[in-house]
Amino acid sequence: MVNKRFSQPMAWPVRLLFLLLPALMGACSEDKLDEYDASQAALNIAKGELFGSKSNYPEAYSFNAYFLGGDVSDYELRIPVRLQGVADATRDRNYRVAVVDSASAGLDTQVYTLSGEQVFRRGMTQDTLHLTIHIDRLDEEQNYRMRLALVPTADFRAGIPEYQYVDISFTKNLSIAPAFWEKNSKLRRISYHPRKCAVFLRVSGITDPEWTDDGSSVVLDYWIARCTQWFLQHEEYDAAGNRIYFTD
Secondary structure, X not given: OOOHHHHOOOOHHXXXXXXXXXXXXXXXXXXXXXXXXXXXXXXXXXXOOOOOOOOOOOOOEEEEHHHOOOOOOEEEXXXXXXXXXXXXXXXXXXXXXXXXXXXXXXXXXXXXXXXXXEEEOOOOOEEEEEEEEEHHHOOOOOEEEEEEEEEOOOOOEEOOHHHOEEEEEEEOOXXXXXXXXXXXXXXHOOOOOHHHHHHHHHHXXXXXXXXXXXXXXXXXXXXXXXXXXXXXXXXXXXXXXXXXXXOO
């Protein structure tokens, strides 16, 4: 016999709950920051889609110094930090940040500048953590890895655990030919050497490792000519003692 209690249409409150459940579940993920007590201010490193687009809020930071464009000696990373709680309209507040040694590698204090105490400006709900990498001090044989973590203070307690740190990896290494060198027929005909590539990147200002040219652009010919002239004017030698020419 069919149980009539369960064969009847669901009561309207139950139906409403089922209709709202997907929206409620989505709100839980989007408003994750609101799950924590906002009565006391906390900070979170803004990373990932919870905070916005990946281009503005990357999960992690990674770069090859040779692709920063031109001749760069210092590179500043501006990492967004989001307030959890109520903004203070009357005073700036300090917060602390530190390098996590156990999750970092290859670091020397000579290659970066980081103030352990940073300022979260009054009236702001999001501010910026500043880190400077000294490109001209990087070892071209080294791959660097750094983890930065927020440190609780009197002004800011710890926020959501997974947003208390950010990972940064960087290098200054051209030992392997970047993709653009192999993808462009005019460059592919030139024997590869890291110094050739380094000078070419400085001359061209290219920042995309995947950059391509259809072979008809005169600008690539111009860059090659400038690089050729540079190596004629500057004597450099490879590991075997042979002089490097750009178009040898």
